[in-house]
Amino acid sequence: GAVVSQHPSRVICKSGTSVKIECRSLDFQATTMFWYRQFPKQSLMLMATSNEGSKATYEQGVEKDKFLINHASLTLSTLTVTSAHPEDSSFYICSAKDPDTEAFFGQGTRLTVV
Amino acid sequence: AQSVTQPDIHITVSEGASLELRCNYSYGATPYLFWYVQSPGQGLQLLLKYFSGDTLVQGIKGFEAEFKRSQSSFNLRKPSVHWSDAAEYFCAVGSANQAGTALIFGKGTTLSVSS
Numbered sequence: 001g002a003v004v005s006q007h008p009s010r011v012i013c014k015s016g017t018s019v020k021i022e023c024r025s026l027d028f029q030a031t032t033m034f035w036y037r038q039f040p041k042q043s044l045m046l047m048a049t050s051n052e053g054s055k056a057t058y059e060q061g062v063e064k065d066k067f068l069i070n071h072a073s074l075t076l077s078t079l080t081v082t083s084a085h086p087e088d089s090s091f092y093i094c095s096a097k098d099p100d101t102e103a104f105f106g107q108g109t110r111l112t113v114v
Numbered sequence: 115a116q117s118v119t120q121p122d123i124h125i126t127v128s129e130g131a132s133l134e135l136r137c138n139y140s141y142g143a144t145p146y147l148f149w150y151v152q153s154p155g156q157g158l159q160l161l162l163k164y165f166s167g168d169t170l171v172q173g174i175k176g177f178e179a180e181f182k183r184s185q186s187s188f189n190l191r192k193p194s195v196h197w198s199d200a201a202e203y204f205c206a207v208g209s210a211n212q213a214g215t216a217l218i219f220g221k222g223t224t225l226s227v228s229s
Contacts, residue, residue, distance in 0.1 A: 034216045034217075042221065042222075043204065043219045043220060043221045043222050044204070044219045091155075093157060093158065095216075102146065102163060103216075105150075105158045105160075106157060107156065108156065108157040108158075
């Protein structure tokens, strides 16, 4: 299957700082990328959907000014958690797809805000 | 409303015994159905998927699932569980007709394997 690379796998940051997470499709062009958040022992909750070259569509309750999503190319989307606080600590997972395939998932990023 | 229900939060199975994890979905469009497995702190690994055709699909690691449209179910089965199968299992549904639609996940079932 196709490969989606997510980086970093783990990050610890201080409260008030910003953190950027990258999601790359390595061997296909991802017209659509999705960002999910997973709290401990819970399911994946969709945060936003981004289409290349367009503004992301955020799910209800997700602050778009706090979780900045950029999908500037067909192989890269970034999620920036701005002014992070401890309650933002979570596991973030991206997935990427082209129109003809199912979505492929990255390995996730464990964010810890201290 | 579109949703995925995994009725069992936690299941414990003896090693070598058979396994069935339940999944029911509610989806307005023609569904694509998936089962993923997640080990602690790891991402998702696709076990199998159903798009169309034969309703019994084979996946990796000896898993299979059967799509039953009349019951809106997509249960995951394995005839003989191994200790390494202990993990979190997620059922998910997506749209067959809308390429840009995200998957909807169930809450997951934690599988423990006893010796």
